Amino acid sequence: MLRIGILGLQGSVIEHTVMLKRLEDVKPVQVKTADDLDVIDGLILPGGESTTIGRLITDYKLKDRIIERARAGMPVWGTCAGMILLAKHIINDDNVHLGLMNIHVRRNAYGSQLDSFKTVMLIPAVAEYPIPLVFIRAPYVEKADDGVEVLAELDGKIIAVRQGHLLATSFHPELTDDLSFHRYFADIVAKSTV
Amino acid sequence: MDKERYELNKNLAQMLKGGVIMDVTNAEQAQIAEKAGAVAVMALERVPADIRKQGGVARMSDPKIIKEIKRAVSIPVMAKARIGHFVEAQILEALGIDYIDESEVLTPADEMYHINKWDFKIPFVCGARNLGEALRRIGEGASMIRTKGEAGTGNVVEAVRHMRTVMDEIRKLQNMPKEELMSAAKEMQAPYDLVVYVAEHGRLPVVNFAAGGVATPADAALMMQLGADGVFVGSGIFKSADPAKRAEAIVKAVTYYNDPKVLAEVSEDLGEAMPGLEISQIEAAQRMAERGW
Numbered sequence: 001m002l003r004i005g006i007l008g009l010q011g012s013v014i015e016h017t018v019m020l021k022r023l024e025d026v027k028p029v030q031v032k033t034a035d036d037l038d039v040i041d042g043l044i045l046p047g048g049e050s051t052t053i054g055r056l057i058t059d060y061k062l063k064d065r066i067i068e069r070a071r072a073g074m075p076v077w078g079t080c081a082g083m084i085l086l087a088k089h090i091i092n093d094d095n096v097h098l099g100l101m102n103i104h105v106r107r108n109a110y111g112s113q114l115d116s117f118k119t120v121m122l123i124p125a126v127a128e129y130p131i132p133l134v135f136i137r138a139p140y141v142e143k144a145d146d147g148v149e150v151l152a153e154l155d156g157k158i159i160a161v162r163q164g165h166l167l168a169t170s171f172h173p174e175l176t177d178d179l180s181f182h183r184y185f186a187d188i189v190a191k192s193t194v
Numbered sequence: 195m196d197k198e199r200y201e202l203n204k205n206l207a208q209m210l211k212g213g214v215i216m217d218v219t220n221a222e223q224a225q226i227a228e229k230a231g232a233v234a235v236m237a238l239e240r241v242p243a244d245i246r247k248q249g250g251v252a253r254m255s256d257p258k259i260i261k262e263i264k265r266a267v268s269i270p271v272m273a274k275a276r277i278g279h280f281v282e283a284q285i286l287e288a289l290g291i292d293y294i295d296e297s298e299v300l301t302p303a304d305e306m307y308h309i310n311k312w313d314f315k316i317p318f319v320c321g322a323r324n325l326g327e328a329l330r331r332i333g334e335g336a337s338m339i340r341t342k343g344e345a346g347t348g349n350v351v352e353a354v355r356h357m358r359t360v361m362d363e364i365r366k367l368q369n370m371p372k373e374e375l376m377s378a379a380k381e382m383q384a385p386y387d388l389v390v391y392v393a394e395h396g397r398l399p400v401v402n403f404a405a406g407g408v409a410t411p412a413d414a415a416l417m418m419q420l421g422a423d424g425v426f427v428g429s430g431i432f433k434s435a436d437p438a439k440r441a442e443a444i445v446k447a448v449t450y451y452n453d454p455k456v457l458a459e460v461s462e463d464l465g466e467a468m469p470g471l472e473i474s475q476i477e478a479a480q481r482m483a484e485r486g487w
Contacts, residue, residue, distance in 0.1 A: 009449050010212040010233065032450070047209050049233040049269055056231065056449055080209070093268065107268055113292040114315055116202045136205050137270065137292070175205050 002189050005031040005040035009056045011048020011081060015174035019182045020044075026186050034065045042075040042189035045082025047136065047172050050107070053081060054097040063098065070100050075165040075192050077185045083168040084139055091142055101163050102145035109140045109157070109170075123152045123160065127180035133159070133171040140170045165192050195312050195335060203317030203337035206270070206292065207401035210234055210338075210424055214414070214445050215403070217241050217428040220259065221266035227431070230441035234270040234292070236426070237263040242299045242346030243429035243468060246480065252300040254282040260289055272319070277486045278304025280313070287316040293338070294318050296331075298485035299345045299428070308486065311335030321405065323356045323483055325363035325392070326382030330487075332400060333385040339398060341422075342483040343406015346429050348470035350413040352483055353406045357420045360402065367393040406483065409434070409467045411447030411460050418451035435465030 006016045008030035020028035029040050037043070043066065045053070057063040070076050076098075078086040085097040087105040110116070116137060122130045133154075141158035144150055151160035159170040165188055173181035195203070213233025218224040224235045239255040240248065254275050264271045270292035275282035277296055282303070286294050296309050298321050311318040312335040321342035322328035328339045341360070343353030363382070370378060370393060379389040391399050404417030405426035414425045425448050427441075434440045443460040450456035478484070 008212075011209055013212065015208065032453075048211075049209070049213060051228055051269060052213055052231045052233050052445065055229075056446070059446070112290045113203070113206050113270065113317060114287075114290055116206065118198055118202060134202070134205060136202065136209055172205070175208070 002026045002042065002186060002193065003029050003040045004186065004189060005029045005036065005043045007043065007045050007053065007057070007062070007082075008032050009048075010052050012046040012079070012172065012174050015172075016044050016046050016079075019174050019179060020186075022179055023182060023186055031062070034061045037062065037065045037069060040074075041193050042077070042185065043069075044185070045076065045078040045085050046174065047080035047082065050081040050084035050097065051095070054085060054095060057085075057097070067098055067100065070098070070166065073165060073192055075167070075185065075188045076100065077167040077169075079169050079172050079174060080136065080138055083141075083170060086166060086168050101161070101166050101168055102148050103141045103161055103168065104143040104145075105139050106142050107139050108137050110135060110138055113137060119154065121152060121154065125151050125162075126184045127178075131173075131178045131180050132176040134175045135171050136175075138170045141168075195315055199315055200335070200337060204400050206317060207319070207338035210270070211401055212449060213424045214441075214448050215272065215424070215426045216431055216441060217426075218263060218432070221262045223432055223437070224263045224266045226438050227441055228267045228269050230438055231445035232269060232441065233424070234272055235263060235267060236295060236428075237271055237273045237291070241429040241432060242482070243348070243433050244346075245299060246346040254279070254286065254300070257285065257289055260286070260291060264289070264291065274300050275309070276300040277302040278307050278309060280309045283309050283314060283316075283318075287314055291316070296320050296336075298342055298482045302485050308334055319403070321483075321486065322360065324359045324382070325367075326384045327487070328360060328398060328402070329382070329384035329388040329392070332388055332398070336400065338401050338403065340403040340405040340426055343404070343408070344473055344476070345406045345482050346471075347407050347473065347476070348409040348430060348433075348468040349473060350407045350409070350416065351473060353404050353408065353417060354420065356406075356483075357404055357417060357422060360398075361421050364392055364396060364398070368396045408444075409470065410464075411443045411457060414444045415447045415451035415457050418448055424448065429468055433468035440464050440467075
């Protein structure tokens with residue numbers, strides 16, 4: 001049984017939990033303290049507000065432990081705000097949170113809520129059929145540095161990236177019914193624990 | 195607003211869950227709120243406590259203030275329109291903010307009708323004292339609900355009443371046999387399909403925040419333990435002695451609402467809270483929760 005944690009400080013925590021419960025052999029675990037990080041095989045950073053979550057992981061000492069475990073090989077997947085937390089560079093913000101992925105991210109890159117949108121796309125690495133993608137005040141990757149594999153681009157903007165055991169998406173698979181991305185991540189976690 | 199847009203609008207509210215939305219009246223306050231960890235700010239000309247004190251007609255804020263606040267922060271910006279004032283809502287939509295609060299805190303523009311929120315692309319949050327009221331607003335297109343509470347009082351008792359009422363009514367619907375749901379819909383004056391949804395799922399079809407009278411980290415955690423998805427704090431922050439510290443404490447209290455040790459820690463040495471008001475001492479005409487239907 002894989003234990004996949006969901007950083008449970010703020011945002012789409014329940015949505016990710018519900019998705020993981022639908023996968024066989026995966027047990028979702030809500031992570032609120034540094035100690036919770038010791039019992040998981042992989043971690044999802046949910047959607048939400050990156051400034052809020054970034055502040056809380058620092059104040060409650062989760063930040064260093066996440067960085068330490070991710071550097072030691074624990075898979076981490078960030079959706080939307082989670083992508084911002086993972087980035088080494090945030091173009092329109094002075095903060096760097098976890099700084100684990102070699103990506104340059106632009107926050108609120110599409111604009112305000114009026115610019116939020118949904119689309120459908122084939123991402124061959126993840127699913128054999130087109131999957132729904134939901135963008136809510138989403139960021140995108142402006143530049144991917146060495147070691148980063150681009151999984152998907154939309155209108156010339158990078159919206160999904162992988163760097164070994166680290167995964168980041170501009171959009172929210174947890175807001176759809178489609179399990180492909182959760183299955184894809186669970187697979188990364190499964191391979192990392194072998 | 196088509197169905198897909200409505201889903202996207204509900205989705206943004208989902209992203210705010212577990213967070214605190216703070217009332218701010220200028221760019222500087224907005225930055226303090228963002229730094230403290232607010233998930234969104236509500237741009238206002240006057241906080242409810244001042245509206246209450248100064249009286250007169252309270253209207254939508256000056257677009258200039260809203261634009262300044264929008265420029266000052268990266269988190270979502272909300273603003274209030276008067277109940278039924280669909281032109282104020284059109285203006286707020288044109289400003290490109292993220293959410294409109296059709297709010298009883300402002301003086302109602304229409305005593306009969308709320309805004310038809312389906313006419314808009316922008317999302318709306320509306321206040322409710324009970325399940326029927328919440329479902330009527332959702333029926334009109336609201337993609338987020340909050341308790342009304344009694345804004346600007348620093349007294350959480352009405353927010354508690356409204357949250358408990360909604361939760362209690364949800365539990366009752368869940369236990370009803372199907373043939374009773376139409377009568378329940380008739381009694382609570384709510385759309386039948388939404389009553390059926392609540393009976394089947396045991397929750398509202400949209401995110402439900404607490405609002406109105408939250409003044410301390412303990413108040414915020416209380417609302418979360420009663421089932422709120424997050425908390426709005428109006429006058430409670432910038433009418434207190436140390437806004438930055440209190441804002442941060444309330445953010446932490448909402449995240450760790452189930453951890454009394456954290457709550458004790460963050461409640462310490464916050465300075466004076468906003469002055470409180472006893473609800474029974476407010477004249478009926480000044481009770482904001484009774485505005486709207």
